Amino acid sequence: xxxxxxxxxxxxxxxxxxxxYRSLLKVLKREVPQVPEIFIKPTTSYITExxxxxxxxxxxxxxxxxxxVIIGKKAKRVKENxxxxxxxxxxxxxxxxxxxxxxEARSKGGSWTLGKGFDTATPVSKFIPRSYIPDPYKxxxxxxxxxxxxxxxxxxxxxxxxxxxxxxxxxxxxLEPNDLILTGSPPDMGPVKENDVIExxxxxxxxxxxxxxxxx
Ligand SMILES: O=C([O-])CC(=O)C(=O)O
Ligand SMILES: [Mg+2]
Numbered sequence: 001x002x003x004x005x006x007x008x009x010x011x012x013x014x015x016x017x018x019x020x021y022r023s024l025l026k027v028l029k030r031e032v033p034q035v036p037e038i039f040i041k042p043t044t045s046y047i048t049e050x051x052x053x054x055x056x057x058x059x060x061x062x063x064x065x066x067x068x069v070i071i072g073k074k075a076k077r078v079k080e081n082x083x084x085x086x087x088x089x090x091x092x093x094x095x096x097x098x099x100x101x102x103x104e105a106r107s108k109g110g111s112w113t114l115g116k117g118f119d120t121a122t123p124v125s126k127f128i129p130r131s132y133i134p135d136p137y138k139x140x141x142x143x144x145x146x147x148x149x150x151x152x153x154x155x156x157x158x159x160x161x162x163x164x165x166x167x168x169x170x171x172x173x174x175l176e177p178n179d180l181i182l183t184g185s186p187p188d189m190g191p192v193k194e195n196d197v198i199e200x201x202x203x204x205x206x207x208x209x210x211x212x213x214x215x216x
Contacts, residue, residue, distance in 0.1 A: 002072070002073075002088075002177040002178065004070055004072060004088040004089055004127050004129075004177070004178065005126070005127045006127075006178075007070050007088075007091075007127055007178040007180065008043075008046045008048055008124060010177075010178040011043040011046060011178050011179070011180060012043065012176045012177075012178055012179050013040060013041075013043065013173075013176075013179050013180075014040065014041040014042070014043060014045070014046075014122055014179070014180045014182065015038055015039070015040055015041075015169055015173070015179065015180070015181050015182070016038065016039045016040070016041055016095055016116060016181075016182040016184075017036045017037070017038055017160065017165060017181065017182060017183055017184045018036075018037040018038070018039065018184065019033070019037065019159075019184065020036060020158055020159050020160055020183055020184025020185075021153060021157045021158060021159065021184055021185065021186045021187065022157050022158075022159055023153065023157050023186060023187050024184075024185065024186060024187045025159070027187045032159055033159070035168060036159075036160045036164075036165060036168055036169075038169060039112045039116055040117075041095075041116050041117045041121060041122055041182075042117050044119060045096075045116075045117055045118065045119060045120065045121040045122040046122050046123075046124060047120050047122070047123045047124075047210070048123070048124060048125075048126075049125070049126075049208045049209065049210070051120070051123070051210070052120065052210070052211055052212070052213045053094075053096060053120045053123060053192070053198070053210050053211070053212045053213070054119065054120045054212075054213050054214070054215055055192075055193075055194070055212065055213070055214050055215060056098070056118050056119075056215050057214070057215045057216070058100075059098040059100055059101070059118070060098065060099050060100045060191055061096055061097065061098050061099070061191065061192055062096070062097045062099050062189045062190055062191055062192070063094050063096060063143060063145065063150070063151075063189060063190065063192050063198055063200075064094060064095040064096070064097055064151075064185030064189040065092065065093075065094060065141045065142065065143035065151050065153075065185060065186070065200045066092075066093050066094070066095050066141070066182045066183055066184060066185050067090060067092065067093075067136065067139060067141060067155055067183045067202070068090060068091040068092065068093040068124060068180050068181065068182055068183070069087055069090060069136075069162055069165070069166075069180070069181040069183060070087070070088045070089045070090060070091060070127060070178065070179070070180055071086055071087070071088060071166075071175045071176060071177055071178065071179040071180075071181070072086060072087060072088025072089070072130070072177060073085075073086055073088070073177055074174065074175065074176055074177065075166060075170040075174065075175040075176075076170055076174045076175075077170055077171055078166055078167050078170045078175075079167060080163040080164055080166075080167040081163070083162065083163035083164075083166035083167050083170075084130075084162065084163055086166055086170075086175065087130050087162065087166070088129075088130060088177065088178075089127050089128050089129045089130045089132070090127075090128045090130070090132075090133055090136065090202075091124045091125045091126065091127060091128060091180070091206070092124070092125045092141065092200055092201055092202050092205075092206055092207070092208065093122060093123065093124045093125070093180070093182055094122070094123040094124075094143070094198065094200060094210070095116070095121075095122065095182050095185060096118075096120065096121040096122065096123065097115060097116060097121070097189070098114060098115045098116075098118060098121075099115075099191070100115075101114045101115030102115040102116070122180075122182075123198075123208070123210045124180070124208075125200075125201070125206045125207070125208040126206065126208075128202075128205060128206055132205070133205065136155060136162060137155050137156045137158065137161065138154075138155070138156065139154065139155040139202050139203070139205065140152065140153070140154055140155075140202065140203040141153050141154075141155065141186060141200075141201075141202055142200065142201055142202075142203060143198065143199070143200040143201075144198070144199045144200070145190070145192060145196050145197070145198055146196055146197055147197075147199075150188055150190055151185070151186055151187070151188045151189065152186070152188075153185075153186020153187070154186075155183075157186065158183060158184065159184075162181075162183070165181055165183065166181070169181065192212050193212065194212060194213055194214040195211070195212065195213075196211070196212040197209060197210075197211050197212075198210045198211075198212065
């Protein structure tokens, strides 16, 4: 038996999707991609409510609010039309991103591991059972910093929807119960600094608060 409420404790992997909102691609002046660009974050980057986001020394870090999809059962080469059977539930997540490291990786062709995977880079809400969200494309994701709204986006703006992502990823990487897919951020991610308070949520579903600290 898997208790998906404990997805953080039992988490095996976190798979992120980059630039998966049409509105973000527009801002970035990028074409809609043919396939998703994916990356992995370690589960040691998880934090939950009341734990601190810690910015590593010398890093510049942005917040990105995202719909998290939590896998309910093992998925390998899943067809798109069966993919929703593998969704156990959802969460709201912050894909904290060290922009300094991602820029360096993009320009030098290096890896995203530090840019996406540092400790505390994946703050998440509690688990939301799948039945609680009958239509995952009607959700409003929001994120405020120090009480000022910074991001607001609708999941109907996703480029690759949840079944496509599960089908695509599971062709190459077996998905396991408690894995988390971060489906990408709407525009207006921005830098955060020590003592900032980040509040984030899915309207009428869940909200969660995190405080930001420097490493020392
Ligand atoms: O941070 C990035 O460069 C890409 C990303 O994760 C997103 O669009 O959600
Ligand atoms: Mg992201």
